[in-house]
Amino acid sequence: LKPHNYSGLWDLLGNAMVMTQFIRLTPDVQSKQGAVWNRVPCYLRDWEMQVHFKIHGQGKKNLNGDGFAIWYTKDRMQPGPVFGSKDNFLGLGVFVDTYPNEEKQQERVFPYISAMVNNGSLTYDHDRDGRPTELGGCTAMVRNLNHDTFLVIRYVKRRLTVLIDIDGKHEWRDCIDVPGVRLPRGYYFGTSSVTGDLSDNHDIISLKLYQLTVERTPEEEKRDREVFLPVVDNLSTKVPKALIKHEGWSLFLLFSCSILPGAGSGGSGLC
Numbered sequence: 539l540k541p542h543n544y545s546g547l548w549d550l551l552g553n554a555m556v557m558t559q560f561i562r563l564t565p566d567v568q569s570k571q572g573a574v575w576n577r578v579p580c581y582l583r584d585w586e587m588q589v590h591f592k593i594h595g596q597g598k599k600n601l602n603g604d605g606f607a608i609w610y611t612k613d614r615m616q617p618g619p620v621f622g623s624k625d626n627f628l629g630l631g632v633f634v635d636t637y638p639n640e641e642k643q644q645e646r647v648f649p650y651i652s653a654m655v656n657n658g659s660l661t662y663d664h665d666r667d668g669r670p671t672e673l674g675g676c677t678a679m680v681r682n683l684n685h686d687t688f689l690v691i692r693y694v695k696r697r698l699t700v701l702i703d704i705d706g707k708h709e710w711r712d713c714i715d716v717p718g719v720r721l722p723r724g725y726y727f728g729t730s731s732v733t734g735d736l737s738d739n740h741d742i743i744s745l746k747l748y749q750l751t752v753e754r755t756p757e758e759e760k761r762d763r764e765v766f767l768p769v770v771d772n773l774s775t776k777v778p779k780a781l782i783k784h785e786g787w788s789l790f791l792l793f794s795c796s797i798l799p800g801a802g803s804g805g806s807g808l809c
C-alpha cells in the first residue's frame with residue numbers, strides 16, 4: 539500500500555485520508571476513526587505483513603490515544619469499538635495501544651503491542667487494554683520518534699510472531715511468539731485507528747504483504763490442514779475459560795503487495 543496506488547485494491551473508511559507520502563488513519567483530533575482495507579481476500583498459507591507506521595501528536599506522555607490495529611479478518615470495512623473496527627471479529631488483530639485504560643496495573647508501560655485471535659465469540663475488553671484475551675505482547679515506545687518505525691506480523695506453519703524495529707537501528711526485536719495459531723484463508727488485511735478524548739496522528743506509510751514459502755513434512759501438512767474458524771491451540775492456558783463463550787523454517791519472498799505512495803507497481807494485484 540502506497541498512497542498513489544492504493545485506489546484499486548484498498549478502500550478507505552471514516553476519517554482516513556490519503557496524503558502524499560502516507561495514509562493518515564486519524565488526525566491528531568478528538569473522536570476520529572479511520573481505516574483502510576484491502577479488497578482482495580488473502581489465500582496465502584504462510585505470509586508476512588510489514589507495516590511502516592508513524593504515531594505522533596501534541597499530547598504529552600500518556601495523554602494521547604488510542605493507537606491503531608492491524609487486521610487479518612473476515613470482517614472488513616465495519617466500524618466499531620476495537621481501534622475503530624468491529625468487535626467479536628473473526629480472525630487476527632494486532633494492536634498498537636498507546637493509551638493505558640486500565641489504571642490499577644501500573645507495571646505495564648505503554649505504548650503496548652498485543653495480539654488477539656477471535657472466533658467471533660470474544661469481546662475485546664477496552665477498559666483493560668485487552669488483557670483478558672491477549673496472546674502476548676510487549677512495550678514499544680513508538681510515539682513522536684524522528685526515525686522510522688516498523689512492525690512485522692509473520693505467520694508461518696501456524697506460528698504467529700510479531701517483531702518490531704522501532705529503535706532506528708534496523709534490527710528486528712521479538713515482541714510476540716505464539717505457536718498453534720490456526721487462521722482460515724480468504725480473510726482480509728486492513729488497519730484501523732481511533733481517537734477519543736485523547737488523540738494522535740496515526741499514519742501508515744506502507745503495508746507490504748509477502749508470501750513465504752516453507753517446506754512441510756507430511757505430518758505438518760496434516761497438522762496444518764485448512765480450518766474454517768480461527769483457533770489457538772491450548773488456548774485455555776492463555777485465556778481464562780470464563781471469557782470463552784462457546785522449528786525451523788526457510789522462507790523466500792515471492793512477491794510483495796505494496797500499498798503506499800511512491801511504491802511503484804510492485805505486484806500489487808496479488809493481494
Ligand SMILES: [Ca+2]
Nearest residue numbers: 635637639667
Ligand atoms: Ca488502551
